[in-house]
Amino acid sequence: xxxLSTSMRAFLLSSLLFCSSFACAQQLAQPPIxxxxxxxxxxxxxxxLTPGEVxxxxxxxxxxxxxxxxxxxxxxxxxxxxxxxxxxxxAHVHLFLHPGAEDLQTVIESVPTRVxxxxxxxxxxxxxxxTAERDMGTEGTGSxxxxxxxxxxxxIIPGPRLRISxxxxxxxxxxxxxxxxxxxxxxxxxxxxxxxxxxxVEVMREQHKEGSDFAKLYETGPDRMVEGVxxxxxxxxxxxxxxxxxxAHRLGGSVAVHAMGEPGTLYAAQAGVAxxxxxxxxxxxxxxxxxxxGIFAVPTFAIMEYFAHHxxxxxQAAAEAAFLDYKVREFKRQITAGVPFAVGSDVGPFPHGTQxxxxxxxxxxxxKPLAVLQADMINGAKLLGWAGQIGELKPGYYADVIAVKxxxxxxxxxxxxxxxVMKNGTVAKQE
Numbered sequence: 303x304x305x306l307s308t309s310m311r312a313f314l315l316s317s318l319l320f321c322s323s324f325a326c327a328q329q330l331a332q333p334p335i336x337x338x339x340x341x342x343x344x345x346x347x348x349x350x351l352t353p354g355e356v357x358x359x360x361x362x363x364x365x366x367x368x369x370x371x372x373x374x375x376x377x378x379x380x381x382x383x384x385x386x387x388x389x390x391x392x393a394h395v396h397l398f399l400h401p402g403a404e405d406l407q408t409v410i411e412s413v414p415t416r417v418x419x420x421x422x423x424x425x426x427x428x429x430x431x432x433t434a435e436r437d438m439g440t441e442g443t444g445s446x447x448x449x450x451x452x453x454x455x456x457x458i459i460p461g462p463r464l465r466i467s468x469x470x471x472x473x474x475x476x477x478x479x480x481x482x483x484x485x486x487x488x489x490x491x492x493x494x495x496x497x498x499x500x501x502x503v504e505v506m507r508e509q510h511k512e513g514s515d516f517a518k519l520y521e522t523g524p525d526r527m528v529e530g531v532x533x534x535x536x537x538x539x540x541x542x543x544x545x546x547x548x549x550a551h552r553l554g555g556s557v558a559v560h561a562m563g564e565p566g567t568l569y570a571a572q573a574g575v576a577x578x579x580x581x582x583x584x585x586x587x588x589x590x591x592x593x594x595x596g597i598f599a600v601p602t603f604a605i606m607e608y609f610a611h612h613x614x615x616x617x618q619a620a621a622e623a624a625f626l627d628y629k630v631r632e633f634k635r636q637i638t639a640g641v642p643f644a645v646g647s648d649v650g651p652f653p654h655g656t657q658x659x660x661x662x663x664x665x666x667x668x669x670k671p672l673a674v675l676q677a678d679m680i681n682g683a684k685l686l687g688w689a690g691q692i693g694e695l696k697p698g699y700y701a702d703v704i705a706v707k708x709x710x711x712x713x714x715x716x717x718x719x720x721x722x723v724m725k726n727g728t729v730a731k732q733e
Contacts, residue, residue, distance in 0.1 A: 334359045334376045335727070339705050341385040342366070345679050345694050348672045350711065354386045358701040361727040366695050379732070381705040381722050387675070388693050389433025389702035389725060390717065391682030392462075392657055394579050394600050394646025397423045397450060398440045401612075404651055405482065408442035408492050416443050420450050424461030426655030429731050431720035433702035435462040436646070436686055438558065438579065439470035439518050441478070442492040448513030460730055463702075465686045467518040468509040469494045470560070471502060471546075473537045477523030477560065493520060499545035502538070506546065510553050515687075516576070517550055519543065521559040522566035527625060532583045536566035543573035556687070558600075564588065571597055577685055579646060581636070582629045589639040598644040598685050601633060603663035605648035612652075630667045637668050644685045645678035658717040671714045701727040 335358040342354020357365040357376070365371060372378065397420040399407060407416070420443075427435060440447050447466040454461040472478045472493035480489035494509070496502040506517050521543070522534040538546075543559070550557045556576035561567045563583030570578050571591040578584075578592070581599035592599065606629060610622040636643075645664065647657035664674045683693030692702050705722035708715075723731040 332360070334364070334373050335724075335729075336370060336372055336376050336378045337381060337386060337703060337705070337722075337724070338378060339381040339384045339386045341709060342368075342695065343385055343387050343675070343711070345388060345672075345675055348711070350385075350709065356386060356695055356701075356703055358703075358724070358727050361701055363695060363697055363699050363701050363703075365697055379722075379729075384705035384707055384721050385709050385716065386695065387704050387706060387710070388679045388695055388699075389462075389704050389723070390431045390658065390661075391434045391645065391678055391686065391693065392427065392432045392647055392649065392660075393436045393577065393598075393644045393682050393685050394438050394602055394648050395423075395427065395435045395654075395657070396439065396441060396648065396650025397427075397435075397437050397447065397654075398443050399650030400654070401652060404441070405480070405492075409480075409483075409489060413443050413446055416440075417446050417449065420446070421453070421459050421461070423650070423654040424450060424454060424459065424464075426653075427649070427657070428460055428462050428725060429720075429723060430655040430658060431704040431706070431717065431723055432657070433462050433704070433723070433725045434464075434682065434686055434688065434692055436465045436516075436558070437467065438560075438646075438648075439467055439478075439493065441650075442469065442490065444469055445509065445512035445514065451513070462725070463688075463692070463700075465515040466513065467516055467558070468512060468514040470518040470520055471496050471505055472520045473497050476537050477520040499542045502542060502546050503549045506549050506553070510555070514555070516555040516558060517546060518558050518560065519546060521561040521570055522563060523560070525562050525625075527621070527628065530624075530628065532563045532625075532628060534563045534566065534583075536569055538566075538569065540569040540572040543569055543575065547574050571595070577644060577646075580648075581641075582625075583632055584636055584639075584641065586639070589636060589641050592641050593639070596642060598681055599636060599641050600644050600646035601629070601664065602646055602648040602660070603629070603633075603667065604657055604660040605651060607659070607663060608652040634668050642681060643669075643677040644681040645674065658720075661717050662714050665714045671711050674714065675710060701725075 342351040357370040451464040470493040478493040483489040613619040647660040649657040679693040707719035710716040
């Protein structure tokens with residue numbers, strides 16, 4: 303056999319490396335898959351099919367029903383006494399954070415270290431049944447989330463499909479600035495500075511150049527409770543936020559804001575942001591605008607519950623518990639007012655892969671299980687810009703499918719009992 307030329311060896315090696323990826327493997331012919339389970343939830347209607355089946359061809363769903371076609375070459379996966387659901391969506395995650403002192407992580411840990419940890423976090427979230435997520439700021443690692451998203455898309459590493467923001471955007475001395483450190487050391491902010499409309503647009507353009515899908519702005523903070531009522535200063539005016547929204551739309555993206563309370567939440571609603579994250583305190587006027595414009599509130603109960611149980615002192619824990627009680631009361635007002643919700647946990651400061659707790663808390667604090675699942679899956683898909691592609695089990699949608707033990711309409715805690723995960727037509731987990 304004649305020796306291969308150097309160029310041919312290079313071509314074959316590059317082809318082998320490329321085709322070793324998960325993405326390439328998906329492009330290769332593979333037999334269809336039939337998923338069979340005791341139940342299947344139609345999220346839009348709340349109807350339970352018994353049994354439930356999904357026919358998957360390639361990366362898409364071809365058919366859904368109590369009984370679907372079984373092609374002769376199909377692989378049948380019997381998932382037993384489980385319920386088939388669309389993959390869950392977490393609209394507020396921090397892949398680059400982990401439990402511990404958040405401000406010290408961003409100072410002590412190198413960017414390469416944090417990228418490795420983010421890869422592990424993405425895998426943990428996927429295996430917990432979250433097949434799509436929105437990463438709400440890398441907390442000082444700039445556009446490193448671009449590499450994580452792209453590596454997932456290319457099949458190099460496992461993880462959810464992602465929308466990413468890069469660093470969040472903040473004012474000088476704002477919520478994520480290094481305010482508690484020795485000023486003489488010039489410790490960098492965990493966010494990108496922007497102190498005017500012009501600077502906001504300039505930063506957004508730089509972030510977009512580096513791969514961001516949307517922009518996250520800090521709109522309120524620091525927070526304090528005064529005689530049982532939340533007080534939190536705003537950071538940007540409604541006009542400044544509107545400039546951000548207009549620029550995001552020009553770029554084909556959206557704006558999400560960290561906003562705990564008034565008047566920042568009102569300014570965000572007036573500007574037409576896509577979501578108000580945390581959204582603890584919303585005035586009647588703010589809620590009216592949110593209903594009118596379809597702006598999602600993302601409550602993030604799970605992080606607040608975690609902080610209430612994991613503070614350094616009893617006084618800190620008591621303050622967090624009081625804040626959570628206030629938030630729950632306000633949440634009930636928001637439900638009554640008809641505010642649209644999406645589900646986001648703020649996972650990162652608490653362990654990745656455990657954030658299904660967020661859905662349980664939203665039920666515990668007043669929503670019906672089906673309403674929470676619809677907020678998570680249907681509204682989550684809209685918020686992330688994948689409406690009509692994920693969030694439901696329908697023909698033509700991406701095959702992002704999970705199976706949970708039990709029936710989540712009877713007991714929402716079933717979402718913590720994920721026995722099977724498929725993303726994009728490929729099995730990521732099967733117990």
